[in-house]
Amino acid sequence: MASLKPITVHGHDSSANPWKVVMILEELGLPYNHIFVNIATIKDEPYTKLNPNGRVPTIEDPNTGITLWESGAIIEYLVETYDKEHKISSTSFPAKFHEKQFLHFQMSGQGPYYGQYAWFTRFHPEKVESAISRYEEQMFRVVGVLDKILEDKQYLVGDKISYADISFIAWESTARMVFADKIDRFKGFKNYDAWYERIAARPSVKKVFQLRADAMAKSSH
Ligand SMILES: N[C@@H](CCC(=O)N[C@@H](CS)C(=O)NCC(=O)O)C(=O)O
Structure with a gap:
């Protein structure tokens, strides 16, 4: 994964949902930048251009070009894209x-x-x-x-x-x-x-x- 560019996490210093995503990034050893969004401006542009729901987290992954919000969807994305060795995910049924x-x-x-x-x-x-x-x-x-x-x-x-x-x-x-x-x-x-x-x-x-x-x-x- 050495050649990966850092994934940007638009998050917050104390809020749980962004740190939940950061835990997965750390667990997978992925490079990232965690930017703390000012919650007072979260319902306004430019942030709502990234996330129309005006909440954190949102990620931008320059490696694939995706912008994604909703922490559960972000976790599914990270695991499906990067957990190739199935360190924290399974492929077997059920x-x-x-x-x-x-x-x-x-x-x-x-x-x-x-x-x-x-x-x-x-x-x-x-x-x-x-x-x-x-x-x-x-x-x-x-x-x-x-x-x-x-x-x-x-x-x-x-x-x-x-x-x-x-x-x-x-x-x-x-x-x-x-x-x-x-x-x-x-x-x-x-x-x-x-x-x-x-x-x-x-x-x-x-x-x-x-x-x-x-x-x-x-x-x-
Ligand atoms: N279902 C969303 C919830 C996101 C959420 O509620 N984030 C909180 C921080 S943990 C937030 O942005 N609060 C600021 C606000 O509601 O204005 C997710 O899991 O990403």
């Missing part, structure tokens, strides 16, 4: 589809519920108890589903690490940071917690945690 299943579960379950819980506890101008309890309940419901699946299992699909496992870590680590008052509840799901710590200990993931911590420390000065 593992290939189960990996997709879990990525879709992350995108439709974990990401939105965690995100809405963060919104209603941190940013929403009114305190809407019914919304807070709804999203808290759904957040821990998703954790409970994964906890059950992970009984006697090291990884989500077969006995192999995959992009499906890694895709959950950026949001989970964000939640453990932002909802620190809930840490015991997260840790109470024993299979889930052991799995989280297992993936979080990977060198690629540890590196991304450090990059995010450095970026956040810089931006608060």
